[in-house]
Amino acid sequence: MLSYNEITTGKIIVHNDEPCKVLSHHVFRMQQRKPVNQTKLKGLKSGKMYENSFHQAENAQEAELEKTPVVYIYENKGEYMFYEAGDPSKRFPLAADVVGTGAQFLKSKEEYQAVLFDDEIIGIEVPIKMQLTVKEAPPAVKGNTAQGATKIITLETGATVTAPLFISIGDVVEVNTETGSYVGRVEKA
Secondary structure (H helix, E strand, O other): OEEHHHOOOOOEEEEOOEEEEEEEEEEEOOOOOOOEEEEEEEEOOOOOEEEEEEEOOOEEEEOOOEEEEEEEEEEEOOEEEEEEOOOOOOEEEEEHHHHOHHHHHOOOOOEEEEEEEOOEEEEEEOOOEEEEEEEEOOOOOOOOOOOOOEEEEEEOOOOEEEEEOOOOOOOEEEEEOOOOEEEEEEEOO
16 A cells, blocks of 8 residues: 555556556645645556545555566557467457557567556557667658758558658667657668
8 A cells, every 4th residue: 555645656556446557746735734645647447547636644555567478469450469478379359549559669579568457458568669670761852951851751560750851761760659759760771
């Protein structure tokens, strides 16, 4: 159990019978009243956002999450197929909302961590930064480059990101999977 002031940003607690990630917290005292922890929570199962105030006498249960390795196979009509690492015969599908926003950056036959709550998969942990090969990139066009011109490129996973003009087909780029943005070029192919 966590007391009201231990509920800090990044912790995962049980709220409304679902695991919730604490996005922000602020402990404050209004005039002569007792301190309050004002939090913003995101439900990991439902995706709902909550705002909740934890008072001095309140506690919250820390969610017990487990992680297990899984291997991504392919995507078909919004369903993502995985199998348990080490046992390809144990295949299972996951919906796009369970996989999360990093789904567009999943590489086939790569291992990822599945997050479990009460033996149910509630998400897939995609690394924050991934290195992906550029599959399609329009040629650079001369013109107004004073403000750092950019173009939209397609990566090996099918995801599209905005990158500088000097990126070409075959380059390996680093991408932030949380924001979906270009970070830098890794190597020139």
